[in-house]
Amino acid sequence: EPVHFLQIWIQPTARNIEPGYEQKTFPATDKQGRLRVVASPDGRDGSVTIHADAIVHAGVFGAGEQAELSLATDRHAWVHVARGSVRVNGELVTDGDGVALTGEPAVRVEGIDGDPGEVLVFDLG
Numbered sequence: 405e406p407v408h409f410l411q412i413w414i415q416p417t418a419r420n421i422e423p424g425y426e427q428k429t430f431p432a433t434d435k436q437g438r439l440r441v442v443a444s445p446d447g448r449d450g451s452v453t454i455h456a457d458a459i460v461h462a463g464v465f466g467a468g469e470q471a472e473l474s475l476a477t478d479r480h481a482w483v484h485v486a487r488g489s490v491r492v493n494g495e496l497v498t499d500g501d502g503v504a505l506t507g508e509p510a511v512r513v514e515g516i517d518g519d520p521g522e523v524l525v526f527d528l529g
């Protein structure tokens with residue numbers, strides 16, 4: 405079975421932090437039609453811990469499924485579509501593409517017809 409890897413770098417909150425590695429599997433049902441926290445500074449909701457001002461969400465969206473993530477006024481978002489296609493705040497985004505959001509109150513992800521869209525949403529400081 406083919407494997408799809410993403411290598412993601414996020415600026416840490418401090419210098420000279422000892423490197424670490426964490427790996428976790430999240431059930432598909434936890435991500436279907438919703439945005440599930442998979443990485444955060446405090447390990448919230450069973451996510452992996454990162455030393456960065458970022459909260460990473462993962463979701464899989466089929467036709468008619470949608471989720472919204474509110475953003476604080478001082479936060480930004482980056483949405484990466486790993487597979488398939490979705491609409492992000494009304495704009496069509498396809499596999500391999502990303503969208504930066506600044507000054508938006510929320511990120512809205514909507515599934516469309518065709519293959520389900522698999523996304524990562526980065527809530528960034």
